[in-house]
Amino acid sequence: MRMKIFCMVVLCACLFIACEKDNDDYEPVKPPVEQPENPVEPEKPDDPEKPEKPAIPPSTDNIINFKIGDLNMIVGSYMWYHVVYGNGIYVASSHWNAEYISTSADGVTWSEPVQINKSSYYKKLRFLNGKFYMVGLNGYVISSVDGINWTEPIVVGDGTIEWFDITYANGKYVIVGDTDKYARGEVSTSPDGINWTKPVKAGDNGLFSIAYGNGMFVASGDRNTVVSTDGVTWTKIANSLGYVECIAYGNGYFILGNNEGRLYKFIDLNNYSRVFTESSIDWYDIAYGNNMFIAVGGYGYLTTSRDGENWTDVEQLKNESGEPVNELLRGVCIMSN
Numbered sequence: 001m002r003m004k005i006f007c008m009v010v011l012c013a014c015l016f017i018a019c020e021k022d023n024d025d026y027e028p029v030k031p032p033v034e035q036p037e038n039p040v041e042p043e044k045p046d047d048p049e050k051p052e053k054p055a056i057p058p059s060t061d062n063i064i065n066f067k068i069g070d071l072n073m074i075v076g077s078y079m080w081y082h083v084v085y086g087n088g089i090y091v092a093s094s095h096w097n098a099e100y101i102s103t104s105a106d107g108v109t110w111s112e113p114v115q116i117n118k119s120s121y122y123k124k125l126r127f128l129n130g131k132f133y134m135v136g137l138n139g140y141v142i143s144s145v146d147g148i149n150w151t152e153p154i155v156v157g158d159g160t161i162e163w164f165d166i167t168y169a170n171g172k173y174v175i176v177g178d179t180d181k182y183a184r185g186e187v188s189t190s191p192d193g194i195n196w197t198k199p200v201k202a203g204d205n206g207l208f209s210i211a212y213g214n215g216m217f218v219a220s221g222d223r224n225t226v227v228s229t230d231g232v233t234w235t236k237i238a239n240s241l242g243y244v245e246c247i248a249y250g251n252g253y254f255i256l257g258n259n260e261g262r263l264y265k266f267i268d269l270n271n272y273s274r275v276f277t278e279s280s281i282d283w284y285d286i287a288y289g290n291n292m293f294i295a296v297g298g299y300g301y302l303t304t305s306r307d308g309e310n311w312t313d314v315e316q317l318k319n320e321s322g323e324p325v326n327e328l329l330r331g332v333c334i335m336s337n
Contacts, residue, residue: 057113058094060102062327064319068304071290072335074107075317077300082331086127090333091147093125093134103147107335116150118142123177123208125331128168133193135163135175143193156196161186162206164221169212174231176219178206185224189231202226202234209256213249218266220244220256227269237269246295250288253308257283257295265308276303276311282328289334296329 062078076083076092083092090107094100099122100113122136132144139161140153156163156175163177163186173190185203190196203224210219217228223240242258249255254266255275263276263283283297296302296317305311317325 057100057115060092060110060113063092063102063110064317064325065108066317066319068292068294071292072107073287073294074333074335075296075302075329076331077325077327077329080330082125083333084125084127084132084331085333085336086132087130087145087147089147091125091127091132092331093122095121101147107333114148118150118153120153123162123164124166126166128166128173129193131193133166133173135166135177137162139163141166141175141193141196154194154196156188157186157199161199164206164208165210165219167210167212167217169217172231174210174212174217176202176207176210176221178208178221185219185221185226185234187219187228187231187234197232200232202228203236208245209247211247211249211254213254214252214268216268218247218249218254218256220247225256225266235269237272241272246283246286248286248288248293250293251291251308255286255288255293255295255305255308257286257297259283261297263295263303263311275309276305278303278314281314284329285331287332287334289336292334294332294334296332298328300325300327300329302329302332 058079062080064075066073074083079094080092090104092102098115100115102110102113104110120136120138120140122134125134132147135141139155139157139159141156142150142153144150161177161179163175166175173193175188177186184201185207186199187202188196188199203226205222205224207219208221217231219226222243225237225241226234228234241264242260244256244258246257256264259282261278261281262274264272265275266272281297281301283295286295293305300317301314303311303314319325
């Protein structure tokens, strides 16, 4: 009996020791602890749009004074496209990255260029019948008495026509241009520069320049030269004079210049001839004054003539420092002495 009790005690002791050993290896499972989520950063606001940089005015250094013989002249180069005189003031216009105007009382000292807020690309500046006029894209025509303050644009046509030039004669304004829509010459007339007729076709291709003399209007452009006595009915000449960009009238005839270096003397529908060729030059403008024609063009080159038949060898314009001007010569003005 004692032996049985002893055995039972030993067995229980062994079981107890075994249980303690198992308990030594046991590690309680730790309950998961939720980690706080990283806070959501607020979205950065978009950077505010930067305002457009103001347009940089073109330098009036590119309005150049020069002299040929006893004649003083002004020419616009680089982005100065036109220089005209009227109402006692010189006005120059530029198509830089906007439309700019500069004025001068003496043709030498020019005002700081001012941007005119009449959005368009103006192709020509003229002084006509006591006012300055500019014509351009979107059918726009604007005018000014002082060259500084300009009217709101008048849209002539349906707004698709590019007006390239304007003239005035016999109580009538006449503008010429073209339209991509119809690829043809367009003409409109006005008695006052405000109320314009519906544009009419004048030839098959665009018209870029117009002048009046000898009782007739002569307009020319892209292989299209037309003549009219009233500005309404137009007749196209038989032969093409190429891509004509400029016309001037003086001494009883017209001089036309094209982009192949050719100058033409034009008297009427049946009388015209080529009088000069310098194939490397694109003629951009022609002026007449004090019994002399002057034609200006690419790379600073120019030529002159007293009779429209005999022209000087082309020469490169030099600036006031005596350096050659390599820019395009756009618009020329012969100053009154």
